[in-house]
Amino acid sequence: MSILVIGANGGVGHYLIEQLKAEGEDFTAGVRKEAQVEQLKEKNINATLIDVEKDDVQSLTEKFKGYNRIVFSVGSGGSTGADKTIIVDLDGAVKAIKASEANKAQQFVMVSTYDSRREAFDSSGDLKPYTIAKHYADEYLKQATIPYTIIHPGGLLDDDGTNKIEVGAFFEGRGTIPREDVASVLKEVVTTDDYLNTEFQIVSGEKDIPQALTDFKNK
Numbered sequence: 301m302s303i304l305v306i307g308a309n310g311g312v313g314h315y316l317i318e319q320l321k322a323e324g325e326d327f328t329a330g331v332r333k334e335a336q337v338e339q340l341k342e343k344n345i346n347a348t349l350i351d352v353e354k355d356d357v358q359s360l361t362e363k364f365k366g367y368n369r370i371v372f373s374v375g376s377g378g379s380t381g382a383d384k385t386i387i388v389d390l391d392g393a394v395k396a397i398k399a400s401e402a403n404k405a406q407q408f409v410m411v412s413t414y415d416s417r418r419e420a421f422d423s424s425g426d427l428k429p430y431t432i433a434k435h436y437a438d439e440y441l442k443q444a445t446i447p448y449t450i451i452h453p454g455g456l457l458d459d460d461g462t463n464k465i466e467v468g469a470f471f472e473g474r475g476t477i478p479r480e481d482v483a484s485v486l487k488e489v490v491t492t493d494d495y496l497n498t499e500f501q502i503v504s505g506e507k508d509i510p511q512a513l514t515d516f517k518n519k
């Protein structure tokens with residue numbers, strides 16, 4: 301199983317690659333800057349340049365060759381405008397999905413927003429363009445020819461992980477979750493076939509991560 305993590309320099313992504321390394325998984329970190337590639341290589345982590353804005357589908361298809369699982373933990377971030385939301389969070393995601401389809405990937409794991417359903421558009425305020433971008437990226441993925449796993453985390457925190465979460469289809473309320481715990485969930489789902497063609501929300505909760513995921517799967 302060979303995993304490519306795109307957005308590996310991010311708040312969630314950097315925890316994920318540390319965890320994959322600790323587990324001895326076969327993976328590569330996709331980052332945007334040559335200096336980051338060098339820093340990761342110094343830590344004995346395979347790294348490659350991937351920029352879903354600059355790379356076209358053909359270039360991404362070449363770069364994704366040999367990876368059977370792709371994790372998309374990319375985000376344009378809150379400090380850029382709606383143009384980057386469309387370019388990165390929507391078009392960048394769709395290009396990455398197309399490239400994964402071209403390579404017949406076995407799994408595409410999307411870090412989505414907490415609620416990317418159409419009914420969330422009107423309640424998302426300033427985040428409406430982002431919510432719309434995430435909605436259509438998720439929809440594109442669900443209709444693609446490759447297995448998907450879509451994670452919908454609550455508000456992301458920089459707190460240490462607790463390893464305790466709640467998993468659900470779509471909760472009534474809202475919640476938060478440390479980025480480290482989101483990474484732990486990603487690590488669980490990208491190292492098994494147990495969560496293919498599924499999507500779920502995650503927030504901090506009472507159950508250990510593997511147990512919470514297993515209980516959700518067996519519901």
Ligand SMILES: NC(=O)c1ccc[n+]([C@@H]2O[C@H](COP(=O)([O-])OP(=O)(O)OC[C@H]3O[C@@H](n4cnc5c(N)ncnc54)[C@H](OP(=O)(O)O)[C@@H]3O)[C@@H](O)[C@H]2O)c1
Nearest residue numbers: 307309310311312332351352353374375411412413455456
């Ligand atoms: N904020 C929240 O409460 C919240 C809640 C639910 C879901 N999310 C989503 O969760 C995901 C991960 O969050 P996070 O906290 O890890 O975000 P983050 O720290 O902003 O990381 C995002 C990563 O995406 C990379 N990136 C940006 N543009 C790119 C491009 N064109 N090509 C390739 N990579 C690119 C960034 O690269 P650099 O490091 O080089 O800048 C960064 O490493 C995001 O998709 C976010 O939208 C956020």
